[in-house]
Amino acid sequence: MQETITIALDMMSGDHDISSSVPAAWSILKKHNDLSLILVGDENKIEKLLDPEMKKLEGTKYSILHTDEAIKMDDEILVALRTKKKSSMRLGIELVRDKKADACVSAGNTGALMALSKIILKMIDGIDRPAICGALPTKSGSMHMLDLGANVECNSDHLLQFAIMGAALVQSLEISDNPRIGLLNVGSEEFKGNDTIKAASQKINESPLNYIGFVEGDEMFTGNCDLVVTDGFAGNIALKSIEGVANIISHFIKDEFKKSLLTQITALISYPVMRAVKKKMDPRRYNGASLLGLKGIVVKSHGGADSYAFERAINTAYYEVKNNILEQIKTSISKQSNSNAEIF
Known part of the structure; x- marks a missing residue:
C-alpha cells in the first residue's frame, strides 16, 4: 500500500469558488497524516484564505498549481473543452493522468467534468x-x-x-x-x-x-x-x-x-x-459522487457544497485511493468477462 495519497483539488469550480475549498483542504489535512493535496487554482486568492498553520506545511502536505482559468457552471461544454485548456478542472484531471495525483475532486460543471475525465483518463477495459x-x-x-x-x-x-x-x-x-x-x-x-x-x-x-x-x-x-x-x-x-x-x-x-x-x-x-x-x-x-469506469479516480462534489460538504467529497476520494477501487473494478470486470465473455 502506498505511503502518501495525493489528491488534486479543483479550487476554482463550484458556486462558492475557493471560499469552501480552502477551509475544506485544511480540515481534511488535519485528519489524515498520509494525505497530500495539490490545490489547483488562483495562487493569490488561495494564499489569502489559507490558515497560518496550514501555510507552514507547504511543500510537505500541500502545493499550489496556479491557474486563474475556471470552467463555470453555465459554460457550454464544447466551448469549455476547446477554449479553456488551462482550467483548474482540466489541470486537476491531467495530474491524475500524469500520475502526479491519485485522484481529483471537483465541484464544477458535471457535464464538463465527465467529458474531460473520459477524454483525458480514458475508460477501463470492458467498461x-x-x-x-x-x-x-x-x-x-x-x-x-x-x-x-x-x-x-x-x-x-x-x-x-x-x-x-x-x-x-x-x-x-x-x-x-x-x-x-x-x-x-x-x-x-x-x-x-x-x-x-x-x-x-x-x-x-x-x-x-x-x-x-x-x-x-x-x-x-x-x-x-x-x-x-x-x-x-x-x-x-x-x-x-x-x-x-x-x-x-x-x-x-x-x-x-x-x-x-x-x-x-x-x-x-x-x-x-x-x-x-x-x-x-x-x-x-x-456529498461526493464517484465517476466510475475511468482509468483514474474522479469525485464530483455538489456545486453548492460548503466547506464541510466539500471535505466529505475529498474524504470519499481518499478512501477510494486507499482501498484501491480501480484495481477492484478491473478485477471484477475481468472475472465477469471470463465467466460470460459475450456480455462485453
Whole structure:
C-alpha cells in the first residue's frame, strides 16, 4: 500500500469558488497524516484564505498549481473543452493522468467534468460508459446508487457493468463484503418493467453478484439493499426528488414549530431528537459522487457544497485511493468477462 495519497483539488469550480475549498483542504489535512493535496487554482486568492498553520506545511502536505482559468457552471461544454485548456478542472484531471495525483475532486460543471475525465483518463477495459455513483441515507445507515445522471439511455449490458462497478465501490469502502444489489423498477414482480430492465435483471442474476431482484422507489431506503442500479435518467430524477422532499419536510417542521408558544416550547424539548434526525438526513454527509469506469479516480462534489460538504467529497476520494477501487473494478470486470465473455 502506498505511503502518501495525493489528491488534486479543483479550487476554482463550484458556486462558492475557493471560499469552501480552502477551509475544506485544511480540515481534511488535519485528519489524515498520509494525505497530500495539490490545490489547483488562483495562487493569490488561495494564499489569502489559507490558515497560518496550514501555510507552514507547504511543500510537505500541500502545493499550489496556479491557474486563474475556471470552467463555470453555465459554460457550454464544447466551448469549455476547446477554449479553456488551462482550467483548474482540466489541470486537476491531467495530474491524475500524469500520475502526479491519485485522484481529483471537483465541484464544477458535471457535464464538463465527465467529458474531460473520459477524454483525458480514458475508460477501463470492458467498461463502455462511466457512471456517477453516490451515497444516500437509509433506515440502517446508507446505500449507494448509480447512475445518477451520466447516461440518460442505457442498455442491459451497461446496467450490468454499473452493477459490477458499484459493487466494487461498496466493497472497497468496506461497507459490505458481499453487497446486496437491487435494480430499480416500477414493480418488484419479474414480469414488470421494459425489455431493457428485464434483460439487465437476467444478466445481473446470472453474474456472481449478490442480486436481490427489482426494487421500487419506496424500498430504496429500507436498508435491505446496499446498491441500487438504474439508468441516469431515472437515477437523477430520484436523487433530485429525494433532495426536494428532504427540503420540504424541513420547511414543514420549522413552520409548525413557529405557530405558537406551545409549539416553540415543544421545539426546545425535542431539539436533541430533531438535531440527530437532521444529522442523519444532512445531504452534506453524503456529498461526493464517484465517476466510475475511468482509468483514474474522479469525485464530483455538489456545486453548492460548503466547506464541510466539500471535505466529505475529498474524504470519499481518499478512501477510494486507499482501498484501491480501480484495481477492484478491473478485477471484477475481468472475472465477469471470463465467466460470460459475450456480455462485453
